[in-house]
Amino acid sequence: MSKYSIKLNGKKHQVDVASDTPLLWVIRDEIGMTGTKFGCGMGLCGACTVLLNGNPIRSCSTPISSIKPEDKLLSIEGLSANTNHPVQLAWIKEQVPQCGYCQSGQILAVAALLDSNPNPSDQDIDTALAGNICRCGTYQDMRKAIHAAAKTIKATPKTKSK
Amino acid sequence: MSTNTTKQTSRRDFIKISAQTAAFLAIGFENLANGKGVKVKNMAHEPHIGVEINPYVLINESGKVTLFNARPDMGQGTSQSIPMLIAEELEVRLDQVEIVTSDGSAKFGSQLSGGSSSVSTRYLPMRTVGAAVKEMLIQAAANQWHVPISACYAKEGRVYQKNKNISLGYGELVAAAAKLPVPANPVLKNPADFTQIGKSIPRPEIPSKVNGTSKFGMDVVIPGMLYASIAHAPSIHAKVKSYHGEKAIASPGVKFVLKTERKMPHASTEAVAVLADSYWAALKGKRLLDIEWESTVADEMSTEKYFNQLKEAGKSPGFEYKESLTGDVNKAFASANKVIEASYQTPFLAHAPMEPENATVYVQDGKVEVWAPVQGPDSLVTELATYLGFKKENVKINVTFLGGAFGRKAYYDYVLEAAHLSKQINAPVKVVWTREDDTQQGPFRPGMLSVMRGALDAQGKVQAFEHRLNGASILNQVFQVPLGNAPDPWAEEGINLPDSPYTFPNRRNSFSLVTTKIPILWWRSVYASTNLFGQESFIDELAHQAKKDPLAFRLELLAGSPRFVGVLKKLAELSNYQQLKAQGKAVGIAIARSFSSICTHAIVVEKQGNGVVIKKVYSVIDCGVAINPRNIKAQVQSNITMGLTASIKNEITVVNGQTQQSNFHDYAVLRQGEIPEIEVFVMPSAEAPGGVGEPGLPPVAPALCNAVFLATGKRVRTLPFDISNV
Numbered sequence: 001m002s003k004y005s006i007k008l009n010g011k012k013h014q015v016d017v018a019s020d021t022p023l024l025w026v027i028r029d030e031i032g033m034t035g036t037k038f039g040c041g042m043g044l045c046g047a048c049t050v051l052l053n054g055n056p057i058r059s060c061s062t063p064i065s066s067i068k069p070e071d072k073l074l075s076i077e078g079l080s081a082n083t084n085h086p087v088q089l090a091w092i093k094e095q096v097p098q099c100g101y102c103q104s105g106q107i108l109a110v111a112a113l114l115d116s117n118p119n120p121s122d123q124d125i126d127t128a129l130a131g132n133i134c135r136c137g138t139y140q141d142m143r144k145a146i147h148a149a150a151k152t153i154k155a156t157p158k159t160k161s162k
Numbered sequence: 163m164s165t166n167t168t169k170q171t172s173r174r175d176f177i178k179i180s181a182q183t184a185a186f187l188a189i190g191f192e193n194l195a196n197g198k199g200v201k202v203k204n205m206a207h208e209p210h211i212g213v214e215i216n217p218y219v220l221i222n223e224s225g226k227v228t229l230f231n232a233r234p235d236m237g238q239g240t241s242q243s244i245p246m247l248i249a250e251e252l253e254v255r256l257d258q259v260e261i262v263t264s265d266g267s268a269k270f271g272s273q274l275s276g277g278s279s280s281v282s283t284r285y286l287p288m289r290t291v292g293a294a295v296k297e298m299l300i301q302a303a304a305n306q307w308h309v310p311i312s313a314c315y316a317k318e319g320r321v322y323q324k325n326k327n328i329s330l331g332y333g334e335l336v337a338a339a340a341k342l343p344v345p346a347n348p349v350l351k352n353p354a355d356f357t358q359i360g361k362s363i364p365r366p367e368i369p370s371k372v373n374g375t376s377k378f379g380m381d382v383v384i385p386g387m388l389y390a391s392i393a394h395a396p397s398i399h400a401k402v403k404s405y406h407g408e409k410a411i412a413s414p415g416v417k418f419v420l421k422t423e424r425k426m427p428h429a430s431t432e433a434v435a436v437l438a439d440s441y442w443a444a445l446k447g448k449r450l451l452d453i454e455w456e457s458t459v460a461d462e463m464s465t466e467k468y469f470n471q472l473k474e475a476g477k478s479p480g481f482e483y484k485e486s487l488t489g490d491v492n493k494a495f496a497s498a499n500k501v502i503e504a505s506y507q508t509p510f511l512a513h514a515p516m517e518p519e520n521a522t523v524y525v526q527d528g529k530v531e532v533w534a535p536v537q538g539p540d541s542l543v544t545e546l547a548t549y550l551g552f553k554k555e556n557v558k559i560n561v562t563f564l565g566g567a568f569g570r571k572a573y574y575d576y577v578l579e580a581a582h583l584s585k586q587i588n589a590p591v592k593v594v595w596t597r598e599d600d601t602q603q604g605p606f607r608p609g610m611l612s613v614m615r616g617a618l619d620a621q622g623k624v625q626a627f628e629h630r631l632n633g634a635s636i637l638n639q640v641f642q643v644p645l646g647n648a649p650d651p652w653a654e655e656g657i658n659l660p661d662s663p664y665t666f667p668n669r670r671n672s673f674s675l676v677t678t679k680i681p682i683l684w685w686r687s688v689y690a691s692t693n694l695f696g697q698e699s700f701i702d703e704l705a706h707q708a709k710k711d712p713l714a715f716r717l718e719l720l721a722g723s724p725r726f727v728g729v730l731k732k733l734a735e736l737s738n739y740q741q742l743k744a745q746g747k748a749v750g751i752a753i754a755r756s757f758s759s760i761c762t763h764a765i766v767v768e769k770q771g772n773g774v775v776i777k778k779v780y781s782v783i784d785c786g787v788a789i790n791p792r793n794i795k796a797q798v799q800s801n802i803t804m805g806l807t808a809s810i811k812n813e814i815t816v817v818n819g820q821t822q823q824s825n826f827h828d829y830a831v832l833r834q835g836e837i838p839e840i841e842v843f844v845m846p847s848a849e850a851p852g853g854v855g856e857p858g859l860p861p862v863a864p865a866l867c868n869a870v871f872l873a874t875g876k877r878v879r880t881l882p883f884d885i886s887n888v
Contacts, residue, residue, distance in 0.1 A: 001414060017440075017442075018443070018446070021442045022442065025440060025442040028441075029389075029440045029441055029442070030440075032383070033374070034374070034377075034380070034381035034383075036374070037378075037380065037517070037565070038380060038441075038518070039516050039517075039518070039597065040597040040825055041596055041597055041825075042825055042827070044826040044827055045826050047516055075374070076372075076373060076374035077374050079373070083369050083372060083373040088372045088373060091368075091372045092364070092368055092369055092372060095364060095792060095793070096372075097371040097372065098237035098238070098796060098797075099237030099516065099517070099563070099564060099565050099566045100237065100367075100368075100370075100371030100372075100376055100378075100563065100565070101378060101515075101516040101517045101565030102565075103371050103372060107372060125834065125835075127835070129833070129834040130833055130834065130835055132833075132834065133516065133826060134834075135514060135515060135568075135804070136237050136516075136566060136800045136803075137799055137800040137802070137803025137804060137837070138796070138799075138800070139803065139832075139833075139834045140837060140839070140840055141799070142834065143834070
């Protein structure tokens, strides 16, 4: 076991875990935030997506030892204080989720996409979300919501997800 | 003992008094409660306090209304649709109430989310519940005001006196209302007056699914619980000949290494569990196990052998479904002008819900409590009580949200595993399956073979039609019902006469049982998902043989079934079918009725290289009364995506008992960027509601393959197929 310091959603956490513990299980079992989901354990489905310095990573296959204390980690719980990030609002407006299990990962991947590319084409969306599976098949509603969120963000800048 | 409830009482007294005065509804539906008094709810750690007017409605003195949803939500939207049926008649808005999933208690009756039956079976009973409670509240208000009930009306949680500016909240009325007789025949609202049903109201749980707060089984934490990761037999059915757990137990965090069992409905198999204080420690410990397995049935378990058996079985006539038998098929074939034959094969499939199977169970002192994503808490109560030898009243189920299920989470092996372990260690245990467990261990949709035969006369009219189903029986394997000399009565879904009312003068459906040790189960739309591939592909083949347009061919054969004709005509309009055809576009269609709803798709493909690309899917569904049209569209999109995945992406193959696929890299599902544009139309209808969660799936594969034929001239008869190289 080793001690690690990580900064998640703007808050520092000290954890004492095995060095190969995936970030996913640190966030869920040690810190107790369960919005980040376990889906495949191999970085294939994207349910465990969190943002590392603004970029989507698969936390199920990211060992805690690879996280530096100064790294900024963002999980779904930190995306907004009142469920009012433009992507979340668009998701609610379009009623995107079905079972909802993959949606934390989808939403964070989209938030990162819109941060770096405020006006994504359909092709950009396909590329950015290729790593996030939705078994319920909410893909078309997500695409609609992404374009809607992009419009909102353009109209009201200053909602970076980093 | 009776108590006067009109005097001022404290909250505590109120509840006590209410407990003595509460009434129960006893009207209009099966399995009604025969309980005797108010229960203080204690589900999901939240006490629900108030007067239980009936099992589904709880109102407390502050006016808070709790509605119990007896259909677990796996993404299909029952946490809205079912309570909405009560709320519509009770005159409360859904955003005014708390919705709680039922706990498996007998008073709720059947609580299974399955067979797309939630709304269709609950539509009148739940509305009746709401209407009865509303009438009691109105009566209580009328009594208090000394006016006739005709002078009162209910709206948004209050009873108003007409033309006067006075009202009483439901909380102020509930104690008096609970003492009134339950109306035997409460008046239901005229659908024209619905304010919620049919209105695409936002689903109440959606915000929790975009901010990470919705609780799935995976998210359950019980103080003192240990996490279990289980080494399942690589060949599914096996005994543990020997195992060495020394390395595992020495691994940090690991508390126990235990030989355990996986109890399926039809068989038990041995396994070894590693229990630890974190999931990662348990998983690491499992990887350190050294197990020698012994299987006597592994070599019987081969999907290749199984499909060869199906082909053999398909040569025999099978046991016929008497109710579908029309005319004399053999005579008609013997004298036919032209006979066409073809066989269609569909693979074994894993459900692959995004949330792997998991359950948290605490067995203590002859009682058991479960926190888990399950489709039917009532059937789980029965199964757990039997398994543990407990009384049913000592089994309590807390149903979480289900992160997808598709039939899988009505099979409770993973819950029983947690119970078995908890009982051994006297602590709460959370079992979490890996994706590999989910992909490899089954149960799977059974592989099936449709052997089809059709006869055409000189005018291209169908003279005879035969559909021989060949494959494993869920009824036989899961429910251990011997079939004898009869077809599996469940397996004909989607092609029985009500579901497939094509007017063939001679018709025969039959079933030949081929058993397998590979665990099988219903998978979204069950046999309709396999049967319709053969049925609707072969109808298409017959149409081409008869040199008729496949849409016109179907319209002619379905002329006596107006709802089928209605959706096909709407589909033609929605897709501009005639125009697409005139432009030479490859547009394949299929229609299917399953779970009491009719759904038809038109899929447009274009040739590209050696294969095709899907350009667009048009869909029309007639599901009777639409509860939430937007959600119905979402479910149809969901079914189209899952149906396309099942057509072109994945299959489960088993060699020597070992599933060859293990995770999403080799059991692939469609991703963003692989989905065509989908346009869904929901037919307006006043007919009784049918299913929504599944009927969109069966027509997907045949519509796609019918389009592929138009684009390439090649007929796909085995799924899955490589869409880039047909």
